[in-house]
Each structure stands twice: as C-alpha cells, then as structure tokens.
Amino acid sequence: MSSDTTPRSGPDAGSEQIGPVVEETPVPDPAQDPAQDPARDPNQGAAPDPWQPGAWAERSRADRRRRWQVGGALLLAVVTGTAATVLVTLPERTDVPGLATPNDGRYAFPELTLPPLPVGASAPAGSELKTHAADLRALLLPLPADAVATTPSAAPSASPSPSASPSPSPSPSASASAAPSLPPVAGRWIPCDRDAMLATDDAYALRLTTDACRGAAAQGWTAADGTRTELRLFRFGSGDEAADYFAGARTMDRTKDIGATRLDDDGVYPIAAGQADVRLSEERSGGAPTGSLCWLQSGDVVALVQMTNPHGVPAQAFRQVVALQSSLLA
Structure with a gap:
C-alpha cells in the first residue's frame, strides 16, 4: 500500500475526475446553422435574397397585385353608391318602397294658372274695389286627375250667349288675320236662377235678382272615390x-243635394282672401258628413263649393278644393 499523495502531472493528469462528470453542450455557429439566424422567421422558408436575379421583379408584381386589389375595391364602392343614388332619385319619392305617402283623399290638380286680364284692367288684389275683370269661367277650378266631368265644360263658348245661327267656316286668309282665340276655360256659363245656387226653393234665388247678379259660371266633376263636386261663381256689380x-x-241650411246641415264652427279652412262660411250635413257615414257646403266671398264674386258622397266626403279633399278655389279668386 502506497502512501504517496503527491499530485500527478503529465499527460495522464486529467484522466481521472473527482465527482460527477458534466458534459458541455457545444454552442452552434449561426453561420453554419441557418435555422438559428435571428434575422429569419422559423415559420417561413428562406428569405429571398434581394440581390438575387428576379427578386425585384417578384416584389414589383406583388405591389401591382395589391394596387389592383385596392383600386378594384374602391371602384366597386363607387359604382355601388352611384347605382343606389340613381335608383332612389330617379323615381318619384312616393314610388320608392318604404317612402310612399298614403293618400289622404286630396286630388291631383293640374298646374293652376290665372286667366289673362283685359287691357288696362288690374287684378283683384291691386284693385281698390276688389273687382274681377277676368273671364269668370276661367276662375273655376279645373278637373282633377281621374275625375269625370258632370257638366259639358269641354268646349265652352267664348261669350255668355252663343249665337243661335251657325256661321260659315272662315277662309284661311280670314283665320290668319283674326285675333288669337281665348285660352281654354274650366267652366261654362249658366243663368242666374235657382238651379245656379242649387236652392230648393225661390226664397234664396230671389236674392240673385235683388243684388243684381251680373253673371254665373259652373263646374262639376265626380272623382274616382265617388265624391261629386259642384262649383258655382256669381259676379255682382260691386x-x-x-x-x-x-x-x-x-243662411241656406240645405240644397237640392244636401239635407239638413249645421255650421262647422270647429273646422279650419285656409282662405286666401275674403270670407267663408262652411256647413256640414247632419247625415254622416263612417264618421264623415255625406255633404259639405261652403260659401266664399271675395270682392265682387261669391263662390259656392258643394261636395257630396253617400260614403262620406273626405275632409282633406274638401279643404283642398275650398283653399284652391279661394286662391283663384284672391
């Protein structure tokens, strides 16, 4: 047994280890292991070398594709927006689904125009006496759309009393030198009598003579809903x-078409000028009166508006007719 404890030296000195042996893991060289390159994404393939042939061409193609995609999306949005705008603005608002307004009974009248005045005459608003110098028939409301005329007003005469004897057709030369004809008018001339004011007796018709009625004109139609409208205009000397x-x-509480009536004290009627008096029939249908009557006075003209319907007169239509007839007389 040797007692030599001198440490060994030489080549064999490291062959013996005291304690457990720890193996060292070699550190990989990034230059030799491309997977450990921190500049590369391990989830993707090898990054293209920008200096390789075709790298710039590939990037240019990708940019062009991106630009085409963005441009196409913008173009689609513009085309869609323009098409939606055209579809909404081209038709009438009431024809667009969801925007239609329910019909409340009002009529569709043609554009209202005032008749021409005689030379030197002024409109009622500019006249001190508030007189109407225009053709009385042309101051009546025209027929609304889809209405049927109940009076022969399609070809009214140019004078209150048409000639009884027919005259021969004028020659072309005479027609050329003749004065231009009057524009078409809405109503027709009628005599100042009981029928003109739709009275049931002569007690009220006599007032036409007492107050010197100078002329009367009439208009009438039946609307698509069955409501019959009668208009009368009476002109006086002042x-x-x-x-x-x-x-x-x-004060006439009934007409030949409407029975007992009562004053409409609660209704609101927009009158352009003058004064108005409204009466509603006692007979009702579905909560609406079967007859509505309005007297209007504007200057030297008195108007009568009568509307009847056995199923009830639409309140909005009656107010509309009264307001428009009043505006033509203002």
Missing part, C-alpha cells in the same frame, strides 16, 4: 252687393 248676397246665402 263688393257691397256681393257681401249682401253672401250674408243671405250663408
């Missing part, structure tokens, strides 16, 4: 005579 006639006519 505003005072018209006001006196209006005061008596407004």
Whole structure:
C-alpha cells in the first residue's frame, strides 16, 4: 500500500475526475446553422435574397397585385353608391318602397294658372274695389286627375250667349288675320236662377235678382272615390252687393243635394282672401258628413263649393278644393 499523495502531472493528469462528470453542450455557429439566424422567421422558408436575379421583379408584381386589389375595391364602392343614388332619385319619392305617402283623399290638380286680364284692367288684389275683370269661367277650378266631368265644360263658348245661327267656316286668309282665340276655360256659363245656387226653393234665388247678379259660371266633376263636386261663381256689380248676397246665402241650411246641415264652427279652412262660411250635413257615414257646403266671398264674386258622397266626403279633399278655389279668386 502506497502512501504517496503527491499530485500527478503529465499527460495522464486529467484522466481521472473527482465527482460527477458534466458534459458541455457545444454552442452552434449561426453561420453554419441557418435555422438559428435571428434575422429569419422559423415559420417561413428562406428569405429571398434581394440581390438575387428576379427578386425585384417578384416584389414589383406583388405591389401591382395589391394596387389592383385596392383600386378594384374602391371602384366597386363607387359604382355601388352611384347605382343606389340613381335608383332612389330617379323615381318619384312616393314610388320608392318604404317612402310612399298614403293618400289622404286630396286630388291631383293640374298646374293652376290665372286667366289673362283685359287691357288696362288690374287684378283683384291691386284693385281698390276688389273687382274681377277676368273671364269668370276661367276662375273655376279645373278637373282633377281621374275625375269625370258632370257638366259639358269641354268646349265652352267664348261669350255668355252663343249665337243661335251657325256661321260659315272662315277662309284661311280670314283665320290668319283674326285675333288669337281665348285660352281654354274650366267652366261654362249658366243663368242666374235657382238651379245656379242649387236652392230648393225661390226664397234664396230671389236674392240673385235683388243684388243684381251680373253673371254665373259652373263646374262639376265626380272623382274616382265617388265624391261629386259642384262649383258655382256669381259676379255682382260691386263688393257691397256681393257681401249682401253672401250674408243671405250663408243662411241656406240645405240644397237640392244636401239635407239638413249645421255650421262647422270647429273646422279650419285656409282662405286666401275674403270670407267663408262652411256647413256640414247632419247625415254622416263612417264618421264623415255625406255633404259639405261652403260659401266664399271675395270682392265682387261669391263662390259656392258643394261636395257630396253617400260614403262620406273626405275632409282633406274638401279643404283642398275650398283653399284652391279661394286662391283663384284672391
């Protein structure tokens, strides 16, 4: 047994180890292991070398594809927006689904125009006496759309009393030198009598003579809903005579088409000028009166508006007719 404890030296000195042996893991060289290159994504393939032939061409193609995709999306949005705008603006608002307004009974009248005045005459608004110098028939409302005329007003005569004897057709030279014809008018001339004011007796018709009615014109139609409208215009010598006639006519509580009536104290009727008196029939259907009556006075003219329907007169249509007839007389 040797007692030599001198440490060994030489080549064999490291062959013996005291304690457990720890093996060292070699550190990989990034230059030799491309997978450990921190500049590369391990989830993707090898990054293209920008200096390799074709790398710039590939990047250019990708940029062009991206630009085409963005441009196509913008073009699609513009085309879609333009098409939607055209579809909404081209038709009438009431024809667009979801925007249609329910019909409340009002009529579709043609564009209203005032008749021409005689030379030197002024409109009622500019006249001190508030007189109407225009053709009385042309101051009546025209027929609304889809209405059927109940009076022969398609070809009215140019004068209150048409000639009884027919005249020969004028020659072309005479027609060329003749004065231009009057524009078409809405109504027709009628005599100042009981039928003109739709009265049931002569008690009220006599006032036409007392207040010196100078002329009367009539218009009438039946609308698509069955409502019948009768319009009458009476011209007097002055505003005072018209006001006196209006005061008596407004007390007429019934007509040949409407039975007992009552004053409409609660209704609101937009009157352009003058005064108005409205009566509604006692008979009703579905909550609406079967007859509505309005007397209007504007200057030297008194107007009568009567509307009847066994199923009830539409309130909006009656207000519309009264307002428009009043505006033509203002």
